[in-house]
Amino acid sequence: MPKVANIKSILFFIYSFIFWLLLVQTAPAHSQEATKEFSYKHYTVQDGLAQMQVMSMFIDSKGYLWCTTKAGLSRFDGYRFKNYPKAILPGFDLTLIGETRDQQLLLFGSHSFANLAGDSILTRNYPDGKKVLLR
Numbered sequence: 001m002p003k004v005a006n007i008k009s010i011l012f013f014i015y016s017f018i019f020w021l022l023l024v025q026t027a028p029a030h031s032q033e034a035t036k037e038f039s040y041k042h043y044t045v046q047d048g049l050a051q052m053q054v055m056s057m058f059i060d061s062k063g064y065l066w067c068t069t070k071a072g073l074s075r076f077d078g079y080r081f082k083n084y085p086k087a088i089l090p091g092f093d094l095t096l097i098g099e100t101r102d103q104q105l106l107l108f109g110s111h112s113f114a115n116l117a118g119d120s121i122l123t124r125n126y127p128d129g130k131k132v133l134l135r
Contacts, residue, residue, distance in 0.1 A: 048081030068094035
């Protein structure tokens with residue numbers, strides 16, 4: 001009759017072998033998943049971006065990518081940029097961009113905010129000229 005110690009060592013070997021097989025079988029699946037490649041394009045001023053220092057980005061409900069920069073606002077439609085230069089935003093330093101429920105684009109700066117409707121921009125100062133901390 002086999003000893004209990006021998007049975008335990010045989011069971012340990014069998015369980016270890018099964019565990020090792022399971023580990024080896026799942027390794028290729030994880031490594032294949034990790035090697036997925038994503039394509040990206042680096043856009044510059046030569047592509048039409050208003051400036052290289054992008055402060056914030058936002059994708060609106062229509063799918064446009066909006067970029068706030070030190071030189072103004074850039075809208076990207078997937079093919080080309082349309083720029084709203086800082087000159088049409090008097091005294092406005094863009095820091096953040098968002099959208100309301102009724103799809104109005106809102107631009108926020110340290111001293112004022114603006115509403116973009118089509119190509120017209122309506123700028124308003126914060127009450128009493130106070131600065132507002134935006135998160």
